[in-house]
Amino acid sequence: MRLIIREDYEEVSEFIGNVLTQFFILFYYATYKKSYIANYIKERIRQFEPSSERPFVIGLPTGSSPISVYKKLVELYKQEKISFKHVVTFNMDEYVGLPRDHSESYHSFMWNNLFKHVDINPSNVHILDGNAPDLDEECKKFEADIARVGGIELFLGGIGPDGHIAFNEPGSSLTSRTRVKTLAYETIIANARFFEGDITKVPKLALTVGVATVMDAREVVVLITGAHKAIALAKCIEEGINHMWTVSAIQMHPKGLIVCDEDATLELHVKTVKYFKSIEHVHHSLIGSENLSLQGGVKQLKSVLSAANNRPTTPME
Numbered sequence: 001m002r003l004i005i006r007e008d009y010e011e012v013s014e015f016i017g018n019v020l021t022q023f024f025i026l027f028y029y030a031t032y033k034k035s036y037i038a039n040y041i042k043e044r045i046r047q048f049e050p051s052s053e054r055p056f057v058i059g060l061p062t063g064s065s066p067i068s069v070y071k072k073l074v075e076l077y078k079q080e081k082i083s084f085k086h087v088v089t090f091n092m093d094e095y096v097g098l099p100r101d102h103s104e105s106y107h108s109f110m111w112n113n114l115f116k117h118v119d120i121n122p123s124n125v126h127i128l129d130g131n132a133p134d135l136d137e138e139c140k141k142f143e144a145d146i147a148r149v150g151g152i153e154l155f156l157g158g159i160g161p162d163g164h165i166a167f168n169e170p171g172s173s174l175t176s177r178t179r180v181k182t183l184a185y186e187t188i189i190a191n192a193r194f195f196e197g198d199i200t201k202v203p204k205l206a207l208t209v210g211v212a213t214v215m216d217a218r219e220v221v222v223l224i225t226g227a228h229k230a231i232a233l234a235k236c237i238e239e240g241i242n243h244m245w246t247v248s249a250i251q252m253h254p255k256g257l258i259v260c261d262e263d264a265t266l267e268l269h270v271k272t273v274k275y276f277k278s279i280e281h282v283h284h285s286l287i288g289s290e291n292l293s294l295q296g297g298v299k300q301l302k303s304v305l306s307a308a309n310n311r312p313t314t315p316m317e
């Protein structure tokens with residue numbers, strides 16, 4: 001698993017801040033001064049070369065955390081650097097009983113923040129229907145739809161302060177699949193901000209992909225920002241896999257990436273933060289050196305590094 005740390009929420013959005021001091025790396029990355037995650041997704045889609053027969057399948061979250069990522073993806077689309085024509089999406093979750101066109105439904109969220117601004121084919125969008133007559137059937141169908149397109153290539157996720165991923169609240173089985181879930185009181189309080197601060201207006205049930213549904217994706221990228229998520233990040237990274245912090249399941253994923261801001265690292269050991277930063281700096285310096293032809297043999301090192309990380313080396317890595 002890799003951890004990428006940026007100064008603050010905006011830097012999680014901005015691909016480079018003041019982290020890379022060597023001017024040549026700065027020069028190299030200047031062209032990538034965009035959302036780290038949005039750019040990462042753009043690169044993954046580009047490398048995949050999706051087509052109608054072989055679309056890029058992505059899992060997507062809602063919440064305040066990914067808003068900036070979606071904004072950057074829309075910008076990249078407008079600059080013609082990304083197309084969603086051959087992209088198939090599956091959203092993590094949806095409230096039960098909230099009308100689909102309610103401003104706080106995840107359906108509205110996704111269309112308002114991303115889908116209506118890009119060239120995605122509406123039939124390629126999959127969002128659970130929290131008003132389906134048979135909710136269990138709806139969940140089964142969602143899993144079947146994922147299987148039908150060959151599984152999810154990259155699942156992007158956010159977390160709640162209690163470490164839940166999607167709506168997999170503490171105590172959720174780490175082998176869980178898409179299902180109906182009762183929301184934790186802490187989540188209801190956290191989400192009341194979207195319902196005029198009134199917890200009585202927050203739906204108490206949701207449909208959500210399971211922990212295993214997320215972990216079955218070929219790559220998992222999790223966005224964690226803010227001091228209120230610092231304990232969850234520490235539990236996820238420094239302690240064992242635990243159903244009380246369901247995002248910790250990422251430790252078992254062969255290709256997991258967490259992108260966080262400094263605030264979210266407040267509960268981590270200094271050595272943990274230094275360790276992950278040093279890994280990133282070494283990785284960046286190898287790529288930057290190669291680009292400016294300052295060092296021989298770097299290409300070889302880069303491929304070793306890439307193989308070690310079990311992922312293709314991309315400009316933003």
Ligand SMILES: N[C@@H]1[C@@H](O)[C@H](O)[C@@H](COP(=O)(O)O)O[C@@H]1O
Pocket residue numbers: 061062063064065066092093157158159160165166167187
């Ligand atoms: N079900 C969603 C999660 O998928 C999301 O990650 C979380 C965090 O939201 P935010 O990004 O607003 O902190 O909110 C909800 O609980």
